[in-house]
Amino acid sequence: MRKGVDQNLNLYFLNVILLLFCFHEVCCSSLDNLASSMRMDKKADALLPEISPDAAPQPLLPLLAPSPLTPFTNSTVPKLSGLCMLNFDAVESMMNMTSTDCMAVFAPFLANVICCPQLEATLVILLGQSSKDTNMLALNGTHAKHCLSDFEQILVGQGANNNLQQICAIRPSNLTEGSCPVKNVNEFESTVDSSQLLSACGKIDLVNECCEQVCQNAISEAAKKLALKAYDLLSMDGSHALSDHSTRVNDCKSIILRWLASKLDPPQSKGILRGLSNCNINKGEARANRTFFRVCCNM
Template sequence: MSYFKFYHFRRGSMCHQFLLFIIYLSSFRDVVALQMSFESTHTASVPELASPPSTGIFYPIEISPAVIPQYPLPNESLPPMYPTFPATYEPVLSGKCPVNFSALSDILSKTASDCAQPMAMLVGNAICCPQFSSLVHIFQGFYSISSDKLVVPNAVANDCFSDIMSILISKGANATIPSICTIKSANLTGGSCPVNDVTTFEKMVNSSSLLEACTTVDTLKECCRPICQPAIAEAALKISGGESSMIENKDAGQGSNRVDILSDCKGVVYSYISRKLPSVAANIAFRRLSACKVNKVCPLQFKQPSEVIAACRNVAAPSPSCCSSLNAYIAGIQRQMLITNKQAIICATMFGSMLRKGGVMTNIYELCDVDLKDFSIQGKIFSRLPTA
């Protein structure tokens, strides 16, 4: 019996080893065949696979099809970690705008980023429009840097503006920026401002004082005790015809036309500053000036809060119906756009004034636990974040 067991063990071992040898031999043959097939079909493409893309990492990378692995089943999704490349493209320019746009590539890229397609509507007031306005001012000054003009001629303004938009859209910007920011090609031309050349400008304006006031714009001081803003307003007033002309136009009932002229002349002043400062420095200065302007007003649109007034007029303690009505109203306005903290204060004050005029004398903000962040969409976003 013991002999049988021993013989069975040895025989089993030999069979097991023989089977392993057959499997190994078969696998080795398949591997050799696969390697030979791969080498025979891909030898010519190995050098191309090993060579990196021809362009540098700071420019659009031209990827060869040989570098990107080709998947035989096009309907199958790519692996989760497979890199994706942005869908940018070369813009089709009119060819009628005589400007080297590559010299403005940095400012164009920043504008496209600040006005990105998905977010432009939400951040237009505080981020996109100030940057787009700055780009327009800088382009206006850059266009005629080698001439005596401070504006873009009417003959090419539309083409140049169209080229600017084509470049921005090719970089992922929202195509509706002009309507969002209420800026058009006429903003490049100087409009109704009577002065549009450097020589006349420098004769009428103390340009050294203007540049001294606006070369470095302090982020905090400018909004409280402005230096550059009054300098720009004074220069615009001088080149527009002066105070006497403004008084005459008001007496003649042309006050609104006068405001348009002053606004157009401010654009010419911005253009002059753009010619004298590097584009990066000019952009920083213009953005900081815009920040002061943005924070002076509430950009939200308030409809008459009739339901809130009806539900909250006589409450003296937390009321479910009052708070529900208030929260529903605020939920509607907070979807409009992102606003800054300073704007939120102004908006909350404005809405509170509307409630008081309607007879709501109780501090329903406190009763219903309404905070400043509730007046903007970012409050809704951050309220959903988990807390520690």
């Protein structure tokens, strides 16, 4: 009988041990699964944006691919002279557009059509806008060299061709007064009828200006007045005076365009300058076909 009791006790302890073993396996397996699940949740959370308890949840945005134009642009920090006082910030948007119109690859092929007219207009507006601070519509030779170099460096840094001065035949002298005797804003406005000039050129009809020449005639008259301040035509030899006067008038026209650019906002100035530039191109073409030009203007 004692032997039977011992066997029953052994079976009892064996069952207890087996039960404890099974309980241990189940618990450990559950804990392992829980830990594994928590690790996976942490990895998933690492991919999600952090959300503040007080802030509204933000949408999950996929990573964007780089712009397809990136390989074709050249964005570098320009090396400026530090000696130019022109207000480049005033024409920032125009310079961005100019760098695009004069992109390194295409500038030589689109020079006369797109790049150079845009470049020349931007320079005129830059000088005009800067005159609000300097009261001068032209630079001296030394400053002109520094400013033209800085101007080109900024454009090249934005992806423009690095040979724009040669492509568009731009020289430091284009930023000076040339032979025009007037470059001070106060002297300019006391010499010409500025209100009439602004009325004629403040807003032009881009379709009819090439034929009616309202703004062009106003600029020509004002340029003649400025040129006459340099000398007395009656005291000079006739042929020499005519030639010299013609050069001065052309240089004074550049001064007038800068003054207009100082009175108008850059986009408006650009429209006027590009319109007048187109008229000059049309005049050149009209010399080859005067009949067509007369018919066009009489329509």
